Amino acid sequence: MNHAPSISIVLPAKNESKNLPSFLPMLHLLYPDAEILLINDGSTDNTAAIARAAGVTVIDHPYSMGNGAAIKTGARHAKNDILVFMDADGQHDPGDIPALLSKLNDGYDMVVGARNSGSHASLFRRVANKFYNKLASLMTGHKIEDLTSGFRAAKASKFRKFLYLLPNGFSYPTTSTMAFFRSGFPVAYVPIHAGKRRGKSHIRLMHDGFRFFIIILRIGVLFSPMRLFLPISSIVFSLGAGYYGYTYFTENRFTNMSAVLFLSSLFIFLIGIVSEQISSLHYKNIE
The missing domain is CATH 4.10.860 (DNA Excision Repair, Uvrb; Chain A)
Incomplete structure (x- = not known):
């Protein structure tokens, strides 16, 4: 078993009652000493009840404020020095956390799980993600292997410096990555395979794809x-x-x-x- 007593695992969640019963016990089994925070972002199902029954610390938003807002809430409440951000829909494998932490111990301030091409559900997503990575790499002058991956580990003291920059929507990975590069905080990538979620995704492909593009330009302006x-x-x-x-x-x-x-x-x-x-x-x- 992989014990990680010094990490706080932050799980933004909205209507994930179908995925939590199998996902949360796996986290507890692999990391019994880790702090696990589930940020219930205005769920209308029994997401919060399932998480509490599993022994997870639940922080409720009174209404849906967005994925980025949940990340910020989790980062503010986490007690440990290392933050691990994961999706609560079961796409991210808890078994990949040690690889992120190992890379973090090599002197990096943030390590991102870079999804392989097979992790994307459609050709459009693969092409779009590749385009975003290339554009962001051009903006920052650094090679960015996965701009939008929500599976990452970061030093809490560094990550909290940029909370005021993070948007409340789905683009916190974009903003945090570019902010770390802009500040000279080293960022690394480790390859992962993200599974397919059960249930309906909260991301609208065309709408949020355009938003990601605008966010890249906005953060590019902020970066350089x-x-x-x-x-x-x-x-x-x-x-x-x-x-x-x-x-x-x-x-x-x-x-x-x-x-x-x-x-x-x-x-x-x-x-x-x-x-x-x-x-x-x-x-x-x-x-």
Whole structure:
């Protein structure tokens, strides 16, 4: 058996009554000394009752506040130095926790369980996840193997520094990963296989896929704004120069549209500089 007395396992849960009866006893069996916190995010079934009957500490939200809000609640209430975040739907294998903790002991501040391609239920999810990983890697300058994985272990003292940045929805993995990279806290990945959940997922594929994309851009701006604004400024400037060249050789004149594109490029560049300075303020007291 793998004893982990120094960890707190945080389980955000909403209407997971079908999955908890088999999942919670497994956690207790493998980690009898670990603190297990189930954050009941406004469930309308008997999720909370099942968890309490299994001897798990339950913290209730009065209504559904979102996966990220549940993560923040769990992080605030956890008593131990290491936080392990898992889904309560049975997708994550408790047997993978030692691999995360072992990597954490190598000097990393956060370790993420990177799902293999077979873990995604559809081709769309595989393609989307690969796209998000590539885009986020470009934004941060670090290789990100699984941006949206909710299975991760982190040092509590470091993770709590970014609670004010975490959104209440499903994108806390995105935000926390980029915040750790931005602050110079080392992040590692270990390969895992995530199983398929029983019951209906709370993520709406198209809606939340678009939200993830917007969140990447938003956190990219927070992480390093010039990585976003400089390419856009360059593209707009190139369009202005190209259009000016076209009108000069065809009409022998400088058009208002070229002037607008040049000015827009300058404004975007200046906004990027200001955003870069504002971004640095979020991390000035991070140690």
